[in-house]
Amino acid sequence: MNIIHAVGVKKDFGALEVLKGVDLSVSQGEVVVIIGPSGSGKSTLLRCLIELERIDEGSIYVGDRALVENGVYAKEKDLREIRQRMGMVFQHFNLFPHMTVWKNLILAPLSVLKMDKKEAEDRAFEVLRQVGLLDKRDELPKNLSGGQKQRVAIARALMMRPDILLFDEPTSALDPELTGEVLTVMQDLARNDSTMVIVTHEMEFAKNVADRVIFMNEGVIALEGTPKEIFENSNHSRLLSFLARKDTSAEAMPST
Amino acid sequence: MKIANISKILLMGIGNTVTVFAVTLFFSIPLGLLLSFMSMSKIKVIKAPVRVFVFIMRGTPLMLQLFFVCFGLPFLPYVGQYLVMDRFVAACVTFALNYAAYFCEIFRGGLLSVDAGQYEAAKVLGLTKWHVRTKIVIPQMIKIVLPAVSNESITLVKDTALITTIGVTETLHYAKSLVNSTASVLPYGVAAAFYLGMTFVLTKLFAYLERKYAF
Numbered sequence: 001m002n003i004i005h006a007v008g009v010k011k012d013f014g015a016l017e018v019l020k021g022v023d024l025s026v027s028q029g030e031v032v033v034i035i036g037p038s039g040s041g042k043s044t045l046l047r048c049l050i051e052l053e054r055i056d057e058g059s060i061y062v063g064d065r066a067l068v069e070n071g072v073y074a075k076e077k078d079l080r081e082i083r084q085r086m087g088m089v090f091q092h093f094n095l096f097p098h099m100t101v102w103k104n105l106i107l108a109p110l111s112v113l114k115m116d117k118k119e120a121e122d123r124a125f126e127v128l129r130q131v132g133l134l135d136k137r138d139e140l141p142k143n144l145s146g147g148q149k150q151r152v153a154i155a156r157a158l159m160m161r162p163d164i165l166l167f168d169e170p171t172s173a174l175d176p177e178l179t180g181e182v183l184t185v186m187q188d189l190a191r192n193d194s195t196m197v198i199v200t201h202e203m204e205f206a207k208n209v210a211d212r213v214i215f216m217n218e219g220v221i222a223l224e225g226t227p228k229e230i231f232e233n234s235n236h237s238r239l240l241s242f243l244a245r246k247d248t249s250a251e252a253m254p255s256t
Numbered sequence: 257m258k259i260a261n262i263s264k265i266l267l268m269g270i271g272n273t274v275t276v277f278a279v280t281l282f283f284s285i286p287l288g289l290l291l292s293f294m295s296m297s298k299i300k301v302i303k304a305p306v307r308v309f310v311f312i313m314r315g316t317p318l319m320l321q322l323f324f325v326c327f328g329l330p331f332l333p334y335v336g337q338y339l340v341m342d343r344f345v346a347a348c349v350t351f352a353l354n355y356a357a358y359f360c361e362i363f364r365g366g367l368l369s370v371d372a373g374q375y376e377a378a379k380v381l382g383l384t385k386w387h388v389r390t391k392i393v394i395p396q397m398i399k400i401v402l403p404a405v406s407n408e409s410i411t412l413v414k415d416t417a418l419i420t421t422i423g424v425t426e427t428l429h430y431a432k433s434l435v436n437s438t439a440s441v442l443p444y445g446v447a448a449a450f451y452l453g454m455t456f457v458l459t460k461l462f463a464y465l466e467r468k469y470a471f
Contacts, residue, residue, distance in 0.1 A: 050380055052379070088380040098396055113382075140471050157380075
């Protein structure tokens with residue numbers, strides 16, 4: 001059963017056509033990794049799924065509800081409910097800098113889900129343990145490393161018990177030696193049958209964790225398949241040149 | 257005349273100085289915040305009047321505004337008779353409106369500096385617009401605007417001396433009378449010390465707030 005179903009998604013920023021008709025389906029428990037050169041539209045596609053960007057044409061269904069159908073968006077109240085099924089992790093973490101880790105976690109459950117304090121705190125305890133940061137609960141974000149910030153951001157998303165987790169280049173802003181701790185947390189989530197859509201440049205991660213890899217190029221899905229099909233058996237010229245560039249840039253970076 | 261005696265007389269004026277200062281801050285900060293949100297509205301009929309108001313209040317002398325409110329408004333046709341205010345009240349109203357215009361711009365700058373990612377994170381978590389403003393945006397804006405608000409507050413302490421021009425007795429008014437009656441420059445020195453004392457307290461207060469908002 002598809003939990004996300006996008007059909008004919010088109011999006012432009014002025015004269016720049018970013019998405020030129022994208023179809024994407026994600027089934028329950030599936031881990032989909034989207035790769036592609038910068039400017040290929042992969043982040044935009046992800047942001048459209050949770051209505052951070054609005055599409056111009058096409059439809060996006062989440063579960064059995066339409067976020068947008070033939071370019072017409074649902075009412076604000078419905079949009080809110082539909083977005084609520086998804087959690088999002090950003091490249092730059094976007095933690096609330098004026099709140100401790102703990103407050104970052106319980107804010108939305110208390111004020112959006114109207115959870116009672118005890119329940120929210122139990123949940124916060126659970127997700128912080130899951131990402132291995134219980135000892136940082138009273139720290140402000142500025143006192144955390146990039147990797148720790150991103151793990152808190154993942155924990156914050158988990159607080160809302162989303163059915164789908166979206167990751168927008170979660171390790172791109174991190175020092176290379178800090179990506180591992182974030183990827184490990186994500187790998188654990190993937191093992192626990194979470195539904196995840198991940199935009200990333202981490203090819204090793206895609207190979208090891210993805211159920212399906214999507215290669216985007218110039219606003220369309222150029223190719224999709226299992227990691228084996230994409231990384232080993234493909235002779236798609238664009239993909240091969242993209243992967244070749246990735247390899248050289250990876251070699252240029254020590255200690256990855 | 258001894259400094260103690262001079263101080264005693266100047267203290268009679270300090271009440272008005274401090275009151276105008278406090279009343280102005282009390283009203284102009286919330287009003288400025290409201291205006292800053294209005295001036296960032298996408299709706300033109302909300303935004304345009306605020307821009308005009310800010311343009312006028314920042315673009316004309318505060319002393320002119322004092323004269324206008326205190327002596328000018330009563331001459332307006334039809335409504336003038338209802339606009340005769342006690343001079344002290346007129347001073348407070350004028351100061352509050354004038355400073356609201358400046359705070360509006362300071363807060364607007366602060367709001368614009370809050371990272372777009374904060375709005376996005378709040379949106380995907382499902383926070384309402386009200387919660388985004390009160391729990392996410394405004395606390396971060398405060399940190400950004402504190403140095404500028406501190407600056408404005410110190411300017412305000414000194415601007416209160418302007419109310420002497422519409423005949424409200426405050427610190428500088430008594431200092432000037434004393435200088436004239438005693439033929440000594442000392443009262444000006446004591447008045448200066450009073451202002452320095454007030455700005456010193458403010459400087460410390462804002463330094464404390466900046467430490468508190470160091471996130």
